[in-house]
Amino acid sequence: MTPAVPRVLSIAGSDSGGGAGVQADLKTIAAWGGYGMTAITAITAQNTQGVRAVHPLPVDVVRAQLDSIAADIAMDAVKIGMLGTVELMGAVAGWLEKTRPAVVVLDPVMVASSGDALTAVGDDDGRAAWSRLLRAAHLVTPNLPELARLTGRDATDWDAALDAARGLAAEHDVTVLLKGGHLDEAAAAEVPDAVVRVDGAVHEVRGPRVATRASHGTGCTLSSALATLAGAGLSWEDALARAKPWLADAMRAGEALAVGDASRPTWHGPVDHGHAQRS
Ligand SMILES: Nc1ncnc2c1ncn2[C@@H]1O[C@H](COP(=O)(O)OP(=O)(O)OP(=O)(O)O)[C@@H](O)[C@H]1O
Ligand SMILES: Cc1ncc(COP(=O)(O)O)c(N)n1
16 A cells, blocks of 8 residues: 655765755655655765765664664665765665665765765776665666766767666666756757666656756755655656656756855755745
8 A cells, every 4th residue: 555655765975065965855755745764874074065075984873774764664665875885885785685675766876966976986896786786776867977887888978878778777677767967968958867667668758958056966856756756656757757847946946045155166056845835
């Protein structure tokens, strides 16, 4: 039976500035009517200008958070964001294999939108660790650079990326939500996203491109919205149809939040997760 209030766990890093990571996840889960929980993997010191420090938590502390939740609380969906180290990737993969949550959304966070690295995972170690996580996930949400890194294939234009996404889905038996925010066609009027199924079927959704630098945390926000909607029983295609226009509105409303010094060229402000409640 689908619960009235989906219970959603975010396994992710903390963003002190509140725009990405577990902070974005909790705001998004609440905005979509869910009950949010967190297992924090790393503390980051960051603001709208960039990342100053990254401090991964000890594996035991992360495992204790996960086990505490699983021992007492049923989860309708799990969203995974920044993991930070190969050890934490392995611990989370092991926990997923043991608890087998009904819905697992994996946002393969590697680099912040400021360009700062959020994982200390080399390519060789990373390949096996990502592979194990991908197998335990139901949906993976790469942007174009992350897809290229996960597959070792070119993903600079949309058709090449769709091909690489089909390969990733088939190889790891996971549905792919391919995000087009990083497409080179920066001047294009629309941004595509696509659900790519294991059998290669593609369901594409296009939305108007929002011209704003309030784009910090869009990936975290989208994956949390999709997890909450799937936890409430929606298909990935229906969840994307609802989340994408909501996220574009959150980006449009972001600058009015007046969070951070937008006069500096390094500014990447947060989206407004609460825009729908306020309007
Ligand atoms: N300029 C934009 N206008 C409208 N939607 C956008 C824009 N940029 C990104 N999006 C949407 O935001 C979501 C995240 O896409 P993107 O490809 O930027 O992922 P990401 O790089 O993981 O995000 P982040 O900025 O958090 O790193 C997608 O649904 C994408 O369509
Ligand atoms: C703790 C944490 N998790 C994820 C991101 C990625 O978000 P973005 O790519 O929008 O900076 C981030 N900056 N910080």
